Amino acid sequence: MRKVKLYALSTCGWCRRTKKLLDENGVEYELVYVDLLQGEEQKRILDEVSRWNPRLSFPTLVLDGKDVIVGYDEARIKEALGL
Numbered sequence: 001m002r003k004v005k006l007y008a009l010s011t012c013g014w015c016r017r018t019k020k021l022l023d024e025n026g027v028e029y030e031l032v033y034v035d036l037l038q039g040e041e042q043k044r045i046l047d048e049v050s051r052w053n054p055r056l057s058f059p060t061l062v063l064d065g066k067d068v069i070v071g072y073d074e075a076r077i078k079e080a081l082g083l
Helices: 013-024 039-052 074-081
Strands: 004-008 030-033 060-063 067-070
Touching: 004 013, 004 039, 013 074, 039 060, 060 074, 067 074
Parallel strands: 004 030
Antiparallel strands: 004 060, 060 067
């Protein structure tokens, strides 16, 4: 099983769809709602996201700390996770 981290915004429809896809397929993942963080923690997480996705768009899905899928791409997410 891959280590999955989802960077999302609490108000983002595409983020909700990505979360729903992961949930429906029983994928374990870490979820970070970037817009709900504050101060230094938010800055640190935004720096982290920008290493994977310089445009800072959401959702940003990081797999095993090496692969990234930006945006909601159901087929690509399923393929990457072997679903």
